[in-house]
Amino acid sequence: MDLRFYLALIVGKISAFVLKxxxxxxxxxxxxxxxxxxxxFVKKFSKQITNGSIIICGTNGxxxxxxxxxxxxxxxxxxxxxxxxxxxxxxLASTFINNSSFLGKVDCSIALWEIDEAVxxxxxxxxxxxxxxxxxLFRDQLDRYGEVDSIRKSWQTMLLTLPKTTQVILNEDxxxxxxxxxxxxxxxxxxxxxxxxxxxxxxxxxxDIKQCPNCSSKLIYxxxxxxxxxxxTCTSCSLKRTSPIISASNLIFERGFKTSMRLALNxxxxxxxxxxxxxxxxxxILAAGAVSYSENLDGKLTKTTLEQFSSAFGRYQKFNxxxxxxxxxxxxxxxxxxxxxxxxxxxxxxxxxVILNDKIADGRDVSWIWDTNWExxxxxxxxxxxxGSRSWDLANRLKYAGFKLSNKNVCKQINxxxxxxxxxxxxxxTLIVLPTYTALLETQKILSKLARQEKWHxx
Amino acid sequence: xAPKLSLKICHxxxxxxxxxGDSGNIITLKKRCQWRGIKTNVSAKSIGDDxxxxxxxxxxxxxxxxxxxxxxxxxxKKKSSIKTAVENSAVLLSVCxxxxxxxxxxxxxxxxxxxxxxxxxxxxxxSNDRMIQNILIEINDDLQSDIKSTYPxxxxxxxRGVNRRSNLNIIEDRHASLAMTNCIKNLIGFExxxxxxxxxxxxxxxxxxxxxxxxxGDDKTExxxxxxxxxCYLHGSLLPKNPHFADFLIAKALERRYGKIxxxxxxxxxxxxxxxxxxxxxxxxx
Numbered sequence: 238m239d240l241r242f243y244l245a246l247i248v249g250k251i252s253a254f255v256l257k258x259x260x261x262x263x264x265x266x267x268x269x270x271x272x273x274x275x276x277x278f279v280k281k282f283s284k285q286i287t288n289g290s291i292i293i294c295g296t297n298g299x300x301x302x303x304x305x306x307x308x309x310x311x312x313x314x315x316x317x318x319x320x321x322x323x324x325x326x327x328x329l330a331s332t333f334i335n336n337s338s339f340l341g342k343v344d345c346s347i348a349l350w351e352i353d354e355a356v357x358x359x360x361x362x363x364x365x366x367x368x369x370x371x372x373x374l375f376r377d378q379l380d381r382y383g384e385v386d387s388i389r390k391s392w393q394t395m396l397l398t399l400p401k402t403t404q405v406i407l408n409e410d411x412x413x414x415x416x417x418x419x420x421x422x423x424x425x426x427x428x429x430x431x432x433x434x435x436x437x438x439x440x441x442x443x444x445d446i447k448q449c450p451n452c453s454s455k456l457i458y459x460x461x462x463x464x465x466x467x468x469x470t471c472t473s474c475s476l477k478r479t480s481p482i483i484s485a486s487n488l489i490f491e492r493g494f495k496t497s498m499r500l501a502l503n504x505x506x507x508x509x510x511x512x513x514x515x516x517x518x519x520x521x522i523l524a525a526g527a528v529s530y531s532e533n534l535d536g537k538l539t540k541t542t543l544e545q546f547s548s549a550f551g552r553y554q555k556f557n558x559x560x561x562x563x564x565x566x567x568x569x570x571x572x573x574x575x576x577x578x579x580x581x582x583x584x585x586x587x588x589x590x591v592i593l594n595d596k597i598a599d600g601r602d603v604s605w606i607w608d609t610n611w612e613x614x615x616x617x618x619x620x621x622x623x624x625g626s627r628s629w630d631l632a633n634r635l636k637y638a639g640f641k642l643s644n645k646n647v648c649k650q651i652n653x654x655x656x657x658x659x660x661x662x663x664x665x666x667t668l669i670v671l672p673t674y675t676a677l678l679e680t681q682k683i684l685s686k687l688a689r690q691e692k693w694h695x696x
Numbered sequence: 697x698a699p700k701l702s703l704k705i706c707h708x709x710x711x712x713x714x715x716x717g718d719s720g721n722i723i724t725l726k727k728r729c730q731w732r733g734i735k736t737n738v739s740a741k742s743i744g745d746d747x748x749x750x751x752x753x754x755x756x757x758x759x760x761x762x763x764x765x766x767x768x769x770x771x772x773k774k775k776s777s778i779k780t781a782v783e784n785s786a787v788l789l790s791v792c793x794x795x796x797x798x799x800x801x802x803x804x805x806x807x808x809x810x811x812x813x814x815x816x817x818x819x820x821x822x823s824n825d826r827m828i829q830n831i832l833i834e835i836n837d838d839l840q841s842d843i844k845s846t847y848p849x850x851x852x853x854x855x856r857g858v859n860r861r862s863n864l865n866i867i868e869d870r871h872a873s874l875a876m877t878n879c880i881k882n883l884i885g886f887e888x889x890x891x892x893x894x895x896x897x898x899x900x901x902x903x904x905x906x907x908x909x910x911x912x913g914d915d916k917t918e919x920x921x922x923x924x925x926x927x928c929y930l931h932g933s934l935l936p937k938n939p940h941f942a943d944f945l946i947a948k949a950l951e952r953r954y955g956k957i958x959x960x961x962x963x964x965x966x967x968x969x970x971x972x973x974x975x976x977x978x979x980x981x982x
Contacts, residue, residue: 376715384715384760447712447763595977601829602886607720607933626977629970633936634720636966637727644965 245275246341249334264323268330279326280363282333282343288314289365290348291528292357295372295408297573298521299324299351301513301549302372305525307349308542309534317345322550324353326360354388358395366399368531370406370524374413375464375572376605389413389450396420406527408520409481410466416450416476426531428483428523431501433460433468435488435516437579440610451476462516463579464572483527485519492583494553494564498522500543502530507540512547515580517573551677556684558659562667563684567677569599571608574671578614581669586619589669590658591635592651592676593625599673603627611638620661623647624654625676651679659687701957702735703949706751708774708794709759709767710740716888718757718791720933724942725753732960734950743770747777752949753787754778756794758888758931764793768810771797775813782815787949788925791934792889795919795927796820802891816920816927817896818911824890830978831887831908831930833918835941836900840881846947847880847940848961880940882906884974885930893929895920902928907978924948937970 249271256266271278283290291310293303300322307318319332329350337343347367352360354374361369371392374385396405397420405421408414409429418425446465449456454473461467470477487499494514500507500522511522522543529539548554551567566581568574568591581587595603615638623632623646632647648654655670662668672680707722722738729736741747743766759767778798782788788798795816796802802810805822812819835843883903892912895901901911902919910918910929919928926945928934935942943959950957 386760386762448766453762453766602716602888602931604717604720604886604931604933607717607723607936608714627973629966629973630937633966633970637720637723637936642966647969 239281241275242278242281243341245271245273245278246334246337246339248274249278249330250339253331253334264321264331265325265327266331267334268323268327268332271330271334272327277363279329279333279360282330282337282341283348283363283365285343286317286345286348286365288347289367290350291368291370292361292364292366293349293351293370293372293524294354294357295370295414296354296375296570297576298372298517298524301518301552302370302521302524303349303351304549305521305543305546306528308546309525309529309539310347310349310532312538313532313534314347315345316347316349317343318349319351322351324351325356326363329360329364354392358391361395361399366403368404368406368528369399370528371408371414371417372520372524373408373411373466375570376608385413385446389417392417393420396422399423404531406524406531408466408524409478410462410468410520412456412465412469412476412478413446413450415478424531426483426527427479427481428520428527429478429481429485430462430488430516430519430523431480431484431486432488435462436490437516438582438613440575440579440613449474449476463576466520483523483530485523488516488519490514490516490580490583492585494580500526502526502536502539505536507536507543509540509543511544513553514583515553515576517576551672551681554681556688558684558687560664561659561662563659563670564667565670565672565677565680565684567674568609568671569674571605574605574609577671578610582614582617584617584667584669587614587617587669588620588658588662588666589614589618589671590622590624590654591631592623592654592670592672592680593627593631594673594676595625595627596675598675603630606631606634609634611635611640615639620658621646622654622658622661624649624651625673651676652683655680655683655687700735701733701950701954702737703729703753703946704749704751705736705738705753705755706747706749707738707740708754708756709742709770710757711742712763712767713757713759713793715758715760716792716886716931717933718755718931721755721757721789721791721935724933724935725755725946728939728942728946728962731962734946741774743767747774747781751781751786752952753945754781754789756788756790756798758792758794764797765810767793768797768802768812771813772811778813779815782923782925785924785948785952787945787952788815789935789945790925790927791931792887792929795929796891796893798925798927799893799920800896815925816922817899818893818920818927820891820893822890823892825892825913826888826890827909827913827929828888829886829908830974831885831910831918832906832975832978833883833903833908833910833930834881834906835883835903836921838900839902839921839944843880843940843944846944846959848943848959882971882975883928883930883934883938883941884971884978885928885932885934885938887929888931889929893920902926932974937967937974939964939967939971
């Protein structure tokens with residue numbers, strides 16, 4: 238009997254229970270306590286999961302991709318999954334605590350983990366990985382992570398030590414991910430977009446890869462979708478984008494946040510009408526499609542599951558308050574934010590509330606708002622409200638992006654701004670809320686409460 | 697009629713040195729000129745490009761370690777053009793990596809020496825401390841009085857431009873205006889570096905650190921000045937929320953071609969709100 242493990246489990250269980258009584262949403266805390274008693278807590282639990290784990294990692298798209306994969310795999314496995322996006326080791330530990338018996342038994346056949354990119358190399362050793370999905374690597378909260386290059390280097394070392402039985406799924410269109418191919422020993426599946434052009438507005442590019450990650454020579458692009466993602470060839474070495482096994486083509490982005498595309502899973506082709514917007518979601522669909530392919534899932538089932546998928550926590554999440562539609566899109570870094578702006582640009586006119594916080598989870602450094610191309614939507618905005626702990630940094634940024642702004646629409650208090658923005662909506666207008674991470678948490682509380690109150694009144 | 701004013705701006709290595717929103721500085725220069733009817737022409741100059749073009753202003757931002765190496769090598773070929781321009785009163789603003797490469801040398805943690813171009817008599821040494829936080833400095837005295845003489849906004853900001861306000865907001869504006877006379881002393885930004893910079897004897901720093909690390913975390917200095925060239929660790933972006941410094945740089949760059957110019961007053965209430973909100977956060981938690 239492993240006393241250390243049981244002690245950790247009991248401590249975790251009790252603290253989870255106490256936190257629940259207190260109504261706290263702290264999802265990582267019980268895991269943190271348990272790990273302080275047994276650092277191998279997650280590793281020991283992982284041994285029970287017969288099919289090992291599927292790991293999703295990358296700067297953007299982890300939560301959405303893993304939720305799509307969870308829907309896909311539900312027919313085949315009983316899944317344990319850190320759905321709330323608590324993606325450090327403690328988050329995994331908490332998930333185990335919440336899904337195990339008091340004897341430490343977990344009744345699941347596969348684990349699905351989204352993992353923070355900076356800690357992936359440390360955590361993956363504890364997870365018995367069956368499949369590793371690497372989505373992309375962008376500039377994100379550099380004040381917390383250090384630079385993109387150093388993360389890639391740590392992944393490179395990690396891949397060399399992975400067991401050969403671990404399948405690796407890679408984004409062919411990200412040269413920094415493609416470069417990692419040669420370090421992986423196991424079976425490799427690649428995904429990418431085959432179209433040369435897409436019907437979305439252009440933004441000034443924030444590129445984190447300037448030269449070939451392999452030889453530092455210049456990279457030439459024949460297509461560039463966003464940041465450094467596209468069709469590239471190195472001018473000097475052999476690194477270049479080739480046709481991926483899993484691909485998307487015939488992309489059409491429509492007003493009303495819909496997307497149609499043709500998904501090729503190697504030889505099998507699926508025509509999809511998706512209920513999620515944006516090029517970034519196409520990559521999430523591709524990565525999930527690659528997992529479906531490597532798991533030999535049925536094509537029809539894959540098609541219906543993908544078409545039914547609508548949103549993940551705070552990523553294109555809809556609310557209804559007083560008959561008015563509110564749609565929330567998390568923004569957290571310039572690349573992600575630019576993609577959201579391109580997506581909402583397709584709407585005829587925009588009523589928006591942007592919320593910029595600078596807590597640790599948002600990134601203390603707010604300079605990324607200057608790398609974000611707000612200019613493209615400035616002419617489409619019919620009303621705008623600005624909020625958050627750095628409301629004035631943001632207001633000033635939008636002033637320089639050519640927005641017409643009023644002092645009255647800038648307020649630090651999120652609660653106040655949300656109510657103000659809703660009240661100012663005309664009937665049938667949609668409010669789009671763009672919060673940073675901690676602002677999203679607050680926004681969701683407020684919007685759920687407003688939506689609930691209304692239901693109560695109706696009843 | 698007064699001649700139509702224009703500024704030729706050179707953005708050094710914008711494709712390689714563009715971390716932490718430093719391009720916000722270029723956006724700010726362009727807009728603040730545009731609002732005053734001053735024409736700007738921004739040229740991007742990167743690897744292999746020459747620096748012909750009689751530039752009034754150079755901007756050089758920060759980059760990732762790996763790209764910084766490539767830039768350091770190419771910069772040697774631009775050394776004499778940049779130094780000559782600065783000797784001829786061109787204005788230069790450099791941030792973080794750009795600032796480091798303009799010094800004598802950078803010594804990495806492994807002891808490798810990366811040659812700079814010695815515009816600033818200073819050098820930087822790699823360290824294991826990552827200095828990542830909001831940074832507030834008090835601008836050095838001489839520069840403060842220069843800024844006072846160029847920033848046109850000591851009086852109440854004009855009420856034109858940013859929609860109509862309520863009475864309450866006008867009172868707020870007065871507060872902002874009062875705060876402005878104080879804050880003209882300060883620069884606020886965000887630093888993110890592990891290199892520690894040591895200034896040579898007699899080199900004027902940009903200012904004194906009030907909150908944050910600055911050049912090296914020890915001697916309370918931040919940045920460096922040589923003639924009209926400025927180096928600093930202030931991202932944030934720097935110029936958008938430090939309009940007094942932005943206007944000072946614009947005035948200096950114009951002076952070179954047109955003599956002393958009185959800049960038209962702009963409504964900087966948003967800029968000062970951003971400045972003051974950032975300072976408040978910095979003072980309360982760093």
